Amino acid sequence: MADTLENINPKLYKKIDERIVTANDENENIVDEFDTREIFDLIRNINDPEHPLTLEELNVVEQNLIENVPLQIDNRASKIIVKFTPTIPHCSMATLIGLSIRVQLLRTLPSRFKVNVEITPGTHMSESAVNKQLADKERVAAALENNHLLEVINQCVGIKC
Amino acid sequence: MGTLELKQTLSGHRGRVWNVCWHPKGSCFASCGEDKTIIIWGLQDSKWAIKTILTEGHTRTIREIAWSPCGSYIASASFDATIAIWDKQSGQFECNATLEGHENEIKSVSWSSSGQLLATCSRDKSVWIWEVTNGDYECAAVINAHTQDVKKVRWHPNEEIVASASYDNTIKLFKEDVADSDWTCIATLSSHTSTVWSLAWDKTGNRIATCSDDQTVKIWQEYKPGNDPGIVTTSNEPVWKCVCTLSGYHTRTIYDIDWCRTTGLLVTACGDDIIRIFKEDSDSDPHQPSFTMVCTMDTAHTQDVNCVQWDPTVPGQLVSASDDGLVKMWFYNE
Numbered sequence: 079m080a081d082t083l084e085n086i087n088p089k090l091y092k093k094i095d096e097r098i099v100t101a102n103d104e105n106e107n108i109v110d111e112f113d114t115r116e117i118f119d120l121i122r123n124i125n126d127p128e129h130p131l132t133l134e135e136l137n138v139v140e141q142n143l144i145e146n147v148p149l150q151i152d153n154r155a156s157k158i159i160v161k162f163t164p165t166i167p168h169c170s171m172a173t174l175i176g177l178s179i180r181v182q183l184l185r186t187l188p189s190r191f192k193v194n195v196e197i198t199p200g201t202h203m204s205e206s207a208v209n210k211q212l213a214d215k216e217r218v219a220a221a222l223e224n225n226h227l228l229e230v231i232n233q234c235v236g237i238k239c
Numbered sequence: 240m241g242t243l244e245l246k247q248t249l250s251g252h253r254g255r256v257w258n259v260c261w262h263p264k265g266s267c268f269a270s271c272g273e274d275k276t277i278i279i280w281g282l283q284d285s286k287w288a289i290k291t292i293l294t295e296g297h298t299r300t301i302r303e304i305a306w307s308p309c310g311s312y313i314a315s316a317s318f319d320a321t322i323a324i325w326d327k328q329s330g331q332f333e334c335n336a337t338l339e340g341h342e343n344e345i346k347s348v349s350w351s352s353s354g355q356l357l358a359t360c361s362r363d364k365s366v367w368i369w370e371v372t373n374g375d376y377e378c379a380a381v382i383n384a385h386t387q388d389v390k391k392v393r394w395h396p397n398e399e400i401v402a403s404a405s406y407d408n409t410i411k412l413f414k415e416d417v418a419d420s421d422w423t424c425i426a427t428l429s430s431h432t433s434t435v436w437s438l439a440w441d442k443t444g445n446r447i448a449t450c451s452d453d454q455t456v457k458i459w460q461e462y463k464p465g466n467d468p469g470i471v472t473t474s475n476e477p478v479w480k481c482v483c484t485l486s487g488y489h490t491r492t493i494y495d496i497d498w499c500r501t502t503g504l505l506v507t508a509c510g511d512d513i514i515r516i517f518k519e520d521s522d523s524d525p526h527q528p529s530f531t532m533v534c535t536m537d538t539a540h541t542q543d544v545n546c547v548q549w550d551p552t553v554p555g556q557l558v559s560a561s562d563d564g565l566v567k568m569w570f571y572n573e
Binding site: 210219 | 344362511563
């Protein structure tokens with residue numbers, strides 16, 4: 079990435095505890111709907127493009143910002159909105175981070191889900207431009223055909239060993 | 240309310256299907272998608288089946304295809320920044336010309352009604368006009384009027400006027416200036432508040448329907464100089480006004496719209512997986528038209544509907560394409 083770090087000394091946040099597996103979770107006869115914790119677990123370990131830290135540690139994603147809005151015609155959750163907060167308001171990586179979140183959810187969730195990835199309102203100077211780009215599936219599709227960009231995204235979404 | 244009857248589900252593509260296009264005679268149609276192939280479908284024992292699969296014309300996603308008005312050529316627009324022209328002169332479809340020039344992804348391609356002109360548009364913000372002479376394609380103009388990614392180009396049904404829709408939220412109309420044979424912007428249609436994904440002319444060419452990421456459909460009416468309602472025009476060019484906005488129907492981005500030239504029905508393809516049909520009210524005022532949603536097909540596909548197109552010859556028949564990898568044939572009954 080860039081030679082110099084944009085955000086030299088980011089503030090670190092505590093990670094949340096591991097999910098506690100309940101008896102119901104292990105019961106095959108109970109249908110487990112996707113919940114916010116499950117979605118959060120899919121994206122919390124995405125790496126920041128700039129720092130050897132996860133989006134959770136940088137507070138870019140938080141569990142309470144994810145809301146499942148059920149589709150009116152189908153009460154099973156089919157729509158997911160993820161809001162993410164760039165570490166600094168002029169972060170040039172905002173689109174890349176949003177794209178990584180989107181790619182991770184596209185790859186891991188069933189195709190019926192409609193995923194919206196947006197910047198937390200008021201946390202970035204180019205908020206609407208970044209949101210518009212992330213919402214444009216044609217441009218996202220074209221970006222994912224770019225091998226260099228795909229490599230960078232794969233590095234971000236790859237879980238660290 | 241009318242009903243939309245599913246006639247057939249067609250699978251053949253791997254991955255997202257971006258576009259479908261009817262042959263001008265309606266006897267067959269083509270589809271394309273992220274698998275970089277074009278499939279030509281035709282009727283076989285009253286069922287739609289794969290007639291031909293065209294491969295190796297493009298190295299990336301094929302975003303759109305267009306049949307020439309004579310039905311002998313197919314132009315395909317690809318993310319690989321080229322346009323391929325396929326013809327059947329040897330008896331089977333072959334790619335015999337590749338048009339290069341755009342800087343990056345080509346989003347749309349359209350033939351003029353005469354078949355003498357081709358328009359293309361790209362992520363590079365430009366619209367190109369190509370002149371077709373005896374199988375040769377020459378760039379006649381590069382138009383840099385939009386400020387963002389251009390999503391769609393569509394020619395007027397019988398005049399040499401092309402409309403383009405863009406990520407910059409506007410629709411622009413272009414025409415050749417006879418004085419200096421330069422292509423110039425003759426109108427900018429501003430009202431949508433987000434990306435305009437597609438547009439459709441009505442059969443007369445006096446109206447355009449557009450659809451957008453702002454979840455609305457807009458109807459635009461042309462007012463020529465000296466028009467009855469007294470709409471002011473400048474420099475002897477017609478002005479276009481938004482005379483109707485259909486809002487509150489769609490719940491996500493509207494990716495495509497088509498205006499049937501025989502029935503006058505509008506159909507939309509939406510990111511909420513629904514196909515909707517709108518009909519103009521019979522007592523509608525032409526300067527303030529009203530449309531009623533006459534049909535809504537929930538879960539028409541299991542993912543975003545990317546494209547819908549009315550059959551040019553069989554009224555009520557339409558074909559759709561989706562991210563779910565399927566093409567579906569429908570029939571609308573009033």
